[in-house]
Structure formats: structure tokens, C-alpha cells
Amino acid sequence: MSSPRWLQKLHSLGLEFWLSLPLLGIAFWVGGGILTDKVLSRPYRTVDKLQADTQLEVQLSVTVLVIKAEIKKSEGFTRVQVKTTDSALKKLEFEFPVTDLSGVEAMIAQELKLSREDVRKLVRYQVKY
Structure with a gap:
């Protein structure tokens, strides 16, 4: 076949x-x-979740060279520039919602963890009306 x-x-x-x-x-x-x-x-579970509502607190230890505070009386805030000796972090900038000298000194001292006397020695003010 x-x-x-x-x-x-x-x-x-x-x-x-x-x-x-x-x-x-x-x-x-x-x-x-x-x-x-x-x-x-297939569902999967993540162990670590992103938390966007938390703020990080960073502790820095730097040596401050000079602090320049520019007080803007008409706008109601103070802009502060801090120059440091650290090679990685040369300059810090802050804005505070106060315009009186003692309040600015207190906020700078609190932010940089310095005494108010040390802040008075390092700070240079420029007042703009």
C-alpha cells in the first residue's frame, strides 16, 4: 500500500x-x-512603604565662619546665609518669619545649635525697609 x-x-x-x-x-x-x-x-506585598508625610531631621556639625542676616521689614521675614568651613557644605540658607534682632538671633541659635553669644559674634545684619 x-x-x-x-x-x-x-x-x-x-x-x-x-x-x-x-x-x-x-x-x-x-x-x-x-x-x-x-x-x-498576582498581588504582591511591599515591606517598606513610602511615607511622604514625615519630615527628616538632619544633624549637621559644621564650623561657622560668618552669618549674614538680611532683614526685610516691609515683607516681614529675614533671609539668613551661613558660610561654613566644611568642604562639602559651603553655604546654608534660611528664611525666618521674624524681623526683630533678638528673634532672629534666637532662631539662628536654635537652627544652628549655637549659643546666642556665639551668634552675636558671627552675625552681620543688613536691614531693608
């Missing part, structure tokens, strides 16, 4: 192999889609 002639031609050209490739491709495509859906729809 011989096979039909068209089947012999198909076998001689190797089309049996080539015709099965699209079926394998479709099988991998469907299987990959199902696997991807399962992996991507």
Missing part, C-alpha cells in the same frame, strides 16, 4: 516540519499569554 502522491511530494519537500511550526508558535503564544496574565495579576 503506497501513500498518495501528494503526500510523498510533501514529505520530500520537508513541509511536514514547516507546517507544524505555525502550530507550535500559536501554542507558545497562547501559553505565554496565559502565564503572563497569571504573573502580572
Whole structure:
């Protein structure tokens, strides 16, 4: 019993192999889609969550060279520039909502963790009306 002639031609050209490739491709495509859906729809838990409502407090220990306080009486605030000897942190800038000298000194002393006497020695004022 011989096979039909068209089947012999198909076998001689190797089309049996080539015709099965699209079926394998479709099988991998469907299987990959199902696997991807399962992996991507799986819930996962994060251990560390981002907390945007907390503020970081940074402790710096720098040697202060000079403090320049620019008091803007009409605008109601004081802009303070602090120059340091630290190579990584050369200048600090602050804005305080006070314009009187004792209040500015107190806020600078609190922010830099210095005594008020040390602040008085280092600070240079410029008052703008």
C-alpha cells in the first residue's frame, strides 16, 4: 500500500516540519499569554512603604565662619546665609518669619545649635525697609 502522491511530494519537500511550526508558535503564544496574565495579576506585598508625610531631621556639625542676616521689614521675614568651613557644605540658607534682632538671633541659635553669644559674634545684619 503506497501513500498518495501528494503526500510523498510533501514529505520530500520537508513541509511536514514547516507546517507544524505555525502550530507550535500559536501554542507558545497562547501559553505565554496565559502565564503572563497569571504573573502580572498576582498581588504582591511591599515591606517598606513610602511615607511622604514625615519630615527628616538632619544633624549637621559644621564650623561657622560668618552669618549674614538680611532683614526685610516691609515683607516681614529675614533671609539668613551661613558660610561654613566644611568642604562639602559651603553655604546654608534660611528664611525666618521674624524681623526683630533678638528673634532672629534666637532662631539662628536654635537652627544652628549655637549659643546666642556665639551668634552675636558671627552675625552681620543688613536691614531693608
